Amino acid sequence: MVPLEKPYQRGWKRYFILRADIAFSVRAEFYTALLAKINTVEYHHDKTFKRKKRRKGRYGYEIKKQSLRELTPYLWESSNLDLTEQEKACFSQVEMYNVKTRQQEIRYVFTEPWRYRLKIAPNMVTHKKLLDTDLVRELDLIDNHIKRNNLDGRIHLLTNGRKYNFWRYYRALAKYSMVKKIPKYRSKEAYLELDF
Incomplete structure (x- = not known):
């Protein structure tokens, strides 16, 4: 300051x-x-x-x-x-x-x-607050480049990995919900035959 x-x-x-x-x-x-x-x-x-x-x-x-x-x-x-x-x-x-x-x-x-x-x-x-004007100018240039070339999505992909896949999440839920659908009177062998 x-x-x-x-x-x-x-x-x-x-x-x-x-x-x-x-x-x-x-x-x-x-x-x-x-x-x-x-x-x-x-x-x-x-x-x-x-x-x-x-x-x-x-x-x-x-x-x-x-x-x-x-x-x-x-x-x-x-x-x-x-x-x-x-x-x-x-x-x-x-x-x-x-x-x-x-x-x-x-x-x-x-x-x-x-x-x-x-x-x-x-x-x-x-x-x-003491600001470094050269540093602020460079940061503005970088922000303008990202906005002008629509690079927000690419940066998000590189930093956070793949986009969140909702379908994969629901498929995983369906996989585990099959266990609930098996009736209680089914034998152990029939349960092991199921392919998850």
């Missing part, structure tokens, strides 16, 4: 910070360290952070909700977050229904979210 000569703003970002009264309390350092582990950042093109929502045939706008990070059992037990026993005491175990997997899942939720408040700040771009 290379620093830019002229940084520019690209939308807005929203994240949690300590409330003013807790920032001057005795346990300010503890809650600051915990916030670094459970903070979430959202980006939006508009400062209002509103999204479209359809209501009774019309489109309205609602403010996007943002909450602190909910920990999975894997993160709870792993050493990536490095939660201390005091920090773990600030969480409660909650069972939630996941709509995608259609199963009950366990999550660990922070019990005192009122200690933090949301802050909206401009999202300033100060660094950019």
Whole structure:
């Protein structure tokens, strides 16, 4: 990453910070360290952070909700977050229904979210990725050559082997389904005479 000569703003970002009264309390350092582990950042093109929502045939706008990070059992037990026993005491175990997997899942939720408040700040771009222009130009030439000469299928054949043959798959299923059609009273010799 290379620093830019002229940084520019690209939308807005929203994240949690300590409330003013807790920032001057005795346990300010503890809650600051915990916030670094459970903070979430959202980006939006508009400062209002509103999204479209359809209501009774019309489109309205609602403010996007943002909450602190909910920990999975894997993160709870792993050493990536490095939660201390005091920090773990600030969480409660909650069972939630996941709509995608259609199963009950366990999550660990922070019990005192009122200690933090949301802050909206401009999202300033100060660094950019250094690109090798010659390399990018060569990659573009290769992509154009592949598209122009329709070589996608040939590359797929060379990298992934033959195309998937559905008929071979169904023939294999038919081969094994013959075993099911043999009646129970047939003798062992008659079974061995069958040619699969």
